[in-house]
Amino acid sequence: MSVIKKLATSVALAGAMFGTPAFAQDDVRIALVVKALGIGFFEAANEGAQEAAEELGNVEIIYTGPTDTTAEGQIEVINALIAQQVDAIAVSSNDTDALVPVLQRAMQRGITVISWDSGVAPDGRQLHLNPSSNPLIGNMIIKLAADHLPDGGEVALLSATTTSTNQNIWMEEMNNVMGDYPGIEVVATVYGDDLADKSYREATGLMQSYPDLDAIIAPTSVGIVAAAQAVVDAGKVGEVNVTGLGLPSEMAGAIESGASQSFAIWNPIDLGYSATMLAYELSQNGVEAAPGAEIPMGRMGTLTLDENNEGAMADPFVYDASNIDDFKSIF
């Protein structure tokens, strides 16, 4: 596997290096640098980038990255890209700070640098594209449950650990918008510690303590899978809907069994598409990345930057029986 990956990088790099003169000079070359090659999530992002390239017409996507998720590997790759004088680099970084010097050198050479998915410190990029934002996620998790409960009902939260920051922020954001979902009552919050067995036990406990429970919301990938299994084992498929944040490959079984009607997570295709669009706008259309700026990104609307030059792409993407088969092999 690793040999194949290494070969793939070498070929990609060699191709990119030696093939340069073959490109038409007017082609805009945007490099999509990922955490590591061979990860389904990033392969899907590349698919989105290709889509954006096709839409823009004169764009060449260079999809590259190291063979393992290290900052050192990404620095090498980025150095090679600087030498090739690409027009823009869009990177999902393995380290917030380690990439800053090399990316600053790229910017000094006039290369547009943005980060997406996993960010770089503000000094090392012009803007950062977040897949989503905490308020959007907080709203989405309750909406997922409420959409299947037109008459209201009881829902419970299954989180990771009591101290996990992102979970707590999402649940807080969810509580802020509860007013928009009348009739939905959050009856309990339990913690599965991101362990399959504890999450399973907590989910079983919820169904016992609240016999009328309608949905379990688990904004954690371990918890949502374990809760779905607990619902199946308790014979409550159809009564209790498990939803929250999960990965399609991990949740395919739960969608198939009916334990989960739908769940959400960012869509890597949209993410690659938006990153490419943003890189193109910055590098070709003279758009300035500054706080408050609104930058168009094709079919995904516009990105509004905050004081750190960061922006959120969109609501998390909803996966259900209709699209799970397309995504379960991707990530």
Add this chain to the structure above:
Amino acid sequence: MMRFIPVREAILGSAILILLVLVASRFSGFVAPSNLANVFNDTAPLIILALGQMVVILTRCIDLSVAANLALTGMAAAMINVAMPGLPIPVIIAIAVLMGAFMGAINGVLVWKLSIPPIVVTLGTMTIFRGIIFLISDGKWVNSHEMSAAFTGFPRTVFLGLPVLSWIAIFTVIVFGIMMARTQFGRSIFAVGGNPHAAVYTGINVGKTQFWAFVVAGALAGLTGYLWVARYAVAYVDIAGGFELEVVAACVIGGISIAGGIGSVGGAVLGAIFLGVVKNALPVVNISPFWQLAISGSAILIAVAFNARSGRAKGRIILKSAEATQ
């Protein structure tokens, strides 16, 4: 002196009953027979692992790698199932047990032949096993839709009113009950832990006995690895993270002396059930999650305090009871 051990088990047994009454007073559904069966089924992996750990602790060793062993065999079993969905489940179980036993044997050889302290050996192998899972799986999960129906269905199959998982635990308890009381291996484990010097004079090879104790614990961890992955229908690097401590806790609560030589199958089983009841009860009695860890921890401390008080004059007692049984 033979009354001594049953007394301790009686205390633990009544502690479990009091706990059940307390829980029932807040949530009556908990003591319904069907729910108690569920609790037992949920505790089955802990019971199996606690028995393996008991054997190791009795020989004055400790095995911290059981959870990592479980996770590695579980991942291997899941990957074999994905690669060859047609492979019958008994074959997968046999592979899991052998694989677990092999990993236990690695621990055993290091303790036996190189005389490295067991806590160091198993801390090392624990990390190595977790690392290997990452290597073979590439960090990816094996998910429920990739596993065959037979693979995930086997531990759930109901046989005479109980799932197969529960029956495997019951069967293991019976086998261990006979092994510890009636076989030469079982008695030499007590002898080695009770007084290694005396054991040598009676012709018992201390290192070899410890080696086999690790193999037994490893084999049980391997068996549990398959059962775990099939039950939760997911395999990834971190499954059963930190579970080794729960297994040791079950043994300690069950009155198995960390210093070796003292303990019983009944104690280990009751210790596991006690923890199982606590773990299953806490989610339904509406106790703040912030308190749950403190409550589990206090239970362990109280149990250890009990055992420390009754741990006087060990060694001698065990050798006498060993004589008496033979």
